[in-house]
Amino acid sequence: MFEITLPDGKHIDSNLNESWLDFIKREIGAGLAKSAVAVSINDRLVDVSEPVQSGEMKVVTLKSPEGLNIVRHSAAHIMADAVTQIFPDTKVTIGPSIETGFYYDFDSPHRFSESDFETIEKKMAEIIKANIPFKRKVVSKEEAIELFSKMGETYKIELIEEINEPTVSLYFHGDFVDLCRGPHLPDTGFVKTFKLLSVAGAYWRGDEKNKMLQRLYATAFNSKNDLEQYLKMVEEAKERDHRKLGKELDLFEFSEDIGQGLVLWTPNGGIVRTVIENFWKKEHYRNGYELIYTPHIGRSKLWETSGHLDFYKEGMYSPMDIDGEDYYAKPMNCPFHIVLYKRKKWSYREFPFRWAELGTVYRYEKSGTLNGLKRVRGFTQDDAHLFCTMEQLEQEITRVLNFSIYMLKSFDFSSYKLYLSTRPESDFVGEVSVWDKAEEALEATLKKSGLEWELNKGDGAFYGPKIDILVTDSIGREWQLSTIQVDFNLPERFDLSYIGEDGQEHRPIMIHRALLGSIERFFGVLIEHFKGAFPVWLAPVQVALLTVADRHVETAQKLEKKFLKKGIRVKIDDRNEKIGYKIREWSMEKVPYILVLGDAEASLDKIPVRERGGKQISFEVDEFIEKINNENSGGVYF
């Protein structure tokens, strides 16, 4: 007797030894049975061909996220089938579904390239069209090993040997067989549309000591429309790529002469950075921070004390010799801030301290990980270190969190996801009771914030718990920008203290925090978020004045003077070109406002303002200046 509960709470008792598919057909409906790709029984996914069992069941259809995962996973098998048919010497390894599709890793004497895609896709289409059923078979490990060794599938054997169960499940479709937990589609025909995307190297089991395999990336969707939408989104991301826009808008540069991962800010990028930094400084003063400046290098003793030479050496550059003494370029600012702390004895009455610095650090990143502005070797952190008592921790964290959200909002990021990372299982410093108190403080802050947050249990750094903030950009991608980290380690290592109310020495709590992260990376994210069309307050040029003919230059200069006085970033274009030509150029530069000055504007009573996108509005000069000032985020930061 099976007792089955449906999602609507209905109980069905059945004593038939039938498959889920038959059960669904009879008890729920033939229509649903047609689009059923799996069954969730007590939150475990199984094939629809599996026999019924007792529990809470839910039909998984193509449309659900789980359903799409199954489609993609099955498509991965189909791809592996196609590839091994076309290239028989190929060994299969693993092929899971991922967020945007699926991949399969192969070990093959054949060098895959995009030119193989068509052949593979054609073969896959054949397999799909044949509606070949997926069949599950549970066998003993020995049996499975025998099967795969006959086939020469050594990777599969390695996987089976590590499975701690007496049996394993195999999935067949046609002549293809793969070790797999499942579930899979009823048959290959359920894959509606797919596309091979790229080929890349990937280590066997993700370990760089192992052999490099060839990974074929692909994706599958339930409709052509979904696929097209996905491809469009990929296209859109390409269009927005900050490396492409950075070149087009002349915002930054890398040079072989200077070195990998080292950014040159051009005059245009320099303006944006200046605005960001000036805004940042002003807001920090307003929020109770004091700005400090520290050097780029420090003696090895400092890095020994801080522990960086023990734990972070791979990230640091080789030392330079100064008068026979080793100095290191800083990968972090904290030790310098701590040395500033140590210059005096502090009283609890003076707490908290909030010391901020736009500190430029240098970190060794493997060459393959470098990526435009997003991953560089020299960058400026918008760093700050707070020193406070345990009693002040919650209030300080709340303050930082609010400040962080305010800053992100100022740059047009309005959707956040927060993560609380807590004490790791092992390898952590400090007392458990201190950790607990700190974690409580962080959690209380998050709860009060009313923001969406999640717990990443055990994901904290060894030195303390932290809160990370992810923002969503204009095309839905997530970026981690802010991080707020409590540190129990460095105060200990540097023997920091303050005099408490009781006249005794106590250890202060230290908080590291960065709101924008790195200025370089943040700039990259901003470029992509705005697609290079910066809001007025950040735009390198805010207003372009275009003269129709030479006799209008004087008008332009008069206007320029007025704008400059008000701190508006303005450029005159008095070249001997047709007006359409100039408009095209400044439009492509994504300048927020273009003003065409001709005979009609000679008196400057009214000026015609062309907005980005082509809309034209007539303004009085003062009115327009006022408008720009309003758009300057409450101040001129340049």
Add this chain to the structure above:
RNA sequence: GCUACCGUGGCUCAGAUGGUAGAGCAGCUGAUUCGUAAUUAGCAGGUCGUCGGUUCGAGUCCGAUCGGUAGCUCCA
């Protein structure tokens, strides 16, 4: 760092099977003074990333190196 791919004038790109570099845009000079996304004529600009090799001859083949892209890995 590893694997694959890529590297031609400021930018975007052409240059089958090796025979000694080409376009558009940008730049410069001239004509044009023309009102909301490219006026026109001419000129100039490249030791084809770099170094080495094969060859009578290499942008084209081979090796090394530098740089880039995708992914893997890393990110106390």
